[in-house]
Amino acid sequence: MRRTANLLGLTLALALCTTTTAACGPFGASENGPVELSVRASVTDKSAMDAVVADFHRLHPDTHITVDYADADTLQHELPDDLRTGQGPDVFTVWPGSGNPASVKALEHDGLLENLSIRRFSLAMPDGVVPVTDVDGGTFAVPVTFSGIGAVFSMEALDTIEGTPPQTWTELLTLCDTARDHDKVLFALGNATPWVTQLITYALVATTVYADKPDFDQNMALGKETFAGSGWQTALRKYTEMEQRGCFNTDPLDTTYEESLEQVAEGRAVGVVQVASVLSELRAAAPGLTLRMAALPASDDPDATRMPGAVSAAYGLNPDTSHRAQALAFIDFLGSARGQNLYNRSGATLPAIPNASFTVDPAIREVAERQKAGTTVPFMDQRWPNSAVQQTHFAQIKALFEGTTDIDAALAALDEAYRKRT
Structure with missing residues (x-):
């Protein structure tokens, strides 16, 4: 796997978790009830994301996630402007690489993506995935599906x-x-x-x-x-x-x-x-x-x-989110074996971060x-x-x-x- 420098960052981050729970969890509801976390995703991934959200809620009942689904054209045209004007979701679909306005490199260039290099999933990503999730050595998206x-x-x-x-x-x-x-x-x-x-x-x-x-x-x-x-x-x-x-x-x-x-x-x-x-x-x-x-x-x-x-579905984190701990927890869940398997189980795709517990659909055995x-x-x-x-x-x-x-x-x-x- 990769980036020794990230390991040092992860060690520091984990050390900080012993002194604060705000950045690392666990976390609970606010005084006014469950934290409301917003996610925007492609409509083609609805069944997969619905399965992930349901399981995440069982683990984190004090976080309520609302998912807004839209087609690719709408996401690519509206998401960048929404993020620039402060109207963007907490977590959102981001396209791997650099091919459109809502891609990793385009959004990172405008400072619209949180650096996720110290998250555990970043250290486990295959080398072949890195070119489309990273910019200048930093990870700016969690890859979820390989298609x-x-x-x-x-x-x-x-x-x-x-x-x-x-x-x-x-x-x-x-x-x-x-x-x-x-x-x-x-x-x-x-x-x-x-x-x-x-x-x-x-x-x-x-x-x-x-x-x-x-x-x-x-x-x-x-x-x-x-x-x-x-x-x-x-x-x-x-x-x-x-x-x-x-x-x-x-x-x-x-x-x-x-x-x-x-x-x-x-x-x-x-x-x-x-x-x-x-x-x-x-x-x-x-x-x-x-x-x-x-x-x-x-x-x-x-x-x-x-x-x-290649990586087909990936998600980024809004650096201006007001629910940082909860959003990071959801990002981490998407990068975990459990989250990856849930996301890919209902569709004919593979986890972007492979793990031994995933059962490959026979129809895509050659892809695997x-x-x-x-x-x-x-x-x-x-x-x-x-x-x-x-x-x-x-x-x-x-x-x-x-x-x-x-x-x-x-x-x-x-x-x-x-x-x-x-």
Whole structure:
């Protein structure tokens, strides 16, 4: 594990706990009743957060937690301003890395995140998690879930077409043909929903870029690499080849995320390239479905295949909270094995801080194996210097599908957005 300096800080903090309970707990209700703690979280994590809050309340009955749920766009646009104006919650969703206005690096830059380096969970975090939770050697978020991006297959649909999850690029294209021969598509694609446009690119880039250049992000930041001169070119060619080969449903730009899941649930599509959390929604839509997630191959060398796998949910602490002890206790609970297991038990995700007591969902066994083996790479936007790159990516994929741009122009636009830096 890491950061010897943090160990010294933790020792000092624990020593202070012997003389005061205000900063370290235990703590009780105020004279006016239970302490009211506010949390803001993504609506997609509602079931997970509800489970954690219920258990925390059993342990801390004198703290009442109210959770405000919102979608990603609302959180990213409103949360930073609320924190700046003193209207922010005590604990809140924060995006790992630097890809949007509510990301760890963006909020830390504006002094809107408490430094959590001396918390116990900080010392237990895997090295692969550190780049997206830390800024200049300090930890500013507690990572909670680890998720993957890959091909989620309906095993029933695969059996119908007598197929198996492809291990190579050639097998992938052949399986697209096989699905078509059975009046299905291999992958439902809902590019009418902007954030969906990025997922297949990410799944391919994990191999076409990072298998040979694991330090690509660092070299991009140093100006030694570009999108246009890298394996991003290969990934976008393969993305368009999949479209031309008939791997997707007709009119992806007129198909929403929700409609793409309907195609899988109804058996019209064999699978979908998505984040692991989609498993819960597919199971709710089709309870009898057997699902499996696998890396999307982008070469004919299975040993070179990588999968995007990274911290997906994380939480920060408002440095101006008036309920510091209670907020820290909740942050610590999120970082504990008990809290991590509760948060990840109801969804198809893994604890961001692994522990031996967690039972892995069989559908995401490959994600867990790759997490352990180190054959995952962070979600690409988590390492980008500004939110404009992701938005540009959305727009350029849409333009590629519309036929209003080409790959060279799309990558040039990404490079221009990256150079903005802020």
